[in-house]
Amino acid sequence: MTEPARALDGLLAFPFTPFTDDLALDPGVFAEHVAFxxxxxxxxxxxxxxxxEFGSLTPGELDTLVRIALDVTGGRVPVWAGAGGGAAAARAGIAAAAAAGADGVLLMPPYLVTGPPEGLVAHVRYAVADTPLPVIVYHRSTSVFTEEAAVSLLSVDSVAGLKDGHGDIERMSRIVTAVRAAGGRGRDFLFFNGLPTAEMSARAYAAIGVRRYSSAVHGCVPEIAQRFHRALAEEDGATMDALLRGFYRPLVALRDETPGFAVSLVKAAARLRGQKVGPVRPPLAEPSADQLRRLERILDDGLAVLASLPGGEGAGR
Ligand SMILES: O=C([O-])C(=O)C[C@H](O)[C@@H](O)C(=O)[O-]
Structure with missing residues (x-):
């Protein structure tokens, strides 16, 4: 089993799932995207x-993706797999990830229904069963934890952390404080900012003790994502300000025009930059021609800001 605290210190990347024009899985392009x-x-x-696009994949497709990622990475970086849905599907997904050889699992929220706080903890306990893998629980939509419920997760041995996609920073601050105060496993429990376009909120989350975050932007403009990540680690406010102003804020404004664009837009940006990752599956929608033009401009502006930073590591598209 991967030691999660040690293995998840870098920038966490969330690959796209490439599809062909008729929305079939494209394993060859996925292998290239993983290498990227x-x-x-x-x-x-x-x-x-x-x-x-977890919600659009069959268990077989997900298994194919995990095995390709493990093969291409060859142990150079840990590979975590998504699992989730209803209780039985989540349990089967975690077991499948373990059978494929994944290093850990991100447990997505239960599908459609929610329950009381103790029900959410019971859902996690049922889903992880006796898995040997570390599991990070996604705190979002049908799966929003109270402080007490978050502390209860410490009694589930495989649960290594909580990833916030909900965005209530006060609640998250209370959860971090309560879990750390619980002592024992609570001292090393991992917290992640997993909000859409997480760089936009990364400084605020770091201030409450949540320094790890995931970056969807890493799939399309990794040089900007990596530079922002380094700036956060070095507390380089000027660089973060420049990238937020010149890239992330315009991107987030465009993202907020259409539901689902947290995914569609970065996937479209990857295509604009030459990756053949294909379209999104419904219900996600593609950007319009006008939105694509504005996206192209945002990418150009972001790369220009990157090139202008001290050390100028900009790269053309
Ligand atoms: O499950 C996911 O794909 C995420 O929520 C991670 C993303 O990387 C998110 O943090 C983002 O959009 O930056």
Whole structure:
């Protein structure tokens, strides 16, 4: 089993799932996309998660993706797999990830229904069963934890951390404080900022003790994502400000025009930059021609900002 605290210190990348024009899985392009992330310096890969369109994949497709990622990475970076849905599907997904050889699992929220806080903890306990893999629980939509419920997760041995996609920073601050105060495993429990376009909120989350975050942008403009990640580690506010102003804020404004664009837009950006990752599956929608033009401009502006930073590591598209 991967030691999660040690293995998840770099920038966490969430690969796209490439599809052909008729929306079939494209394994060859996925292999290239995995290599792209590794060469760009990803600290870990989370395959078939939110950015990888988990909800649109069959268990067989997800298994194919995990096995390709393991093969291409060859142990250079940990490969975590998405699992989730209803209780039985989540349990089967975690078992399948373990059988494929994944290093860990991101447990997506239960499908459609939610329950009381103790029900959410019971869902996690049922889903992980006796897995040998570390599991990170996604705190989002049908799976929003109270402080007490988050502390209860410490009694589930395989649960190594919580990833926030909900965005209530006060609640998250209370959860971090309560879990750390619980002592024991609570001291090393991992917390992640997994909000859409997480760089936009990364500084605020770091301030409450949540320094790890995931980056969907790493799939399309990894040089910007890596530079922002380094700036956060070095507390280089000027660089973060420049990238937020010149790239992330315009990207987030465009993202917010259409539901689902947290995924569609970065996948479209990857295509604009030459990756053959194909379209999104429904219900996600593609950007319009006008939105694509504006996206292209945002990418150009972001790369220009990157090139203008001290050390000028900009690269053309
Ligand atoms: O499950 C997912 O794909 C995510 O939520 C991670 C993304 O990388 C998110 O943090 C983002 O959009 O930066």
């Amino acid at each position: 992330h590794v060469e760009a310096g990803a600290g870990a890969l989370f395959v078939g998660c939110g950015t990888g």
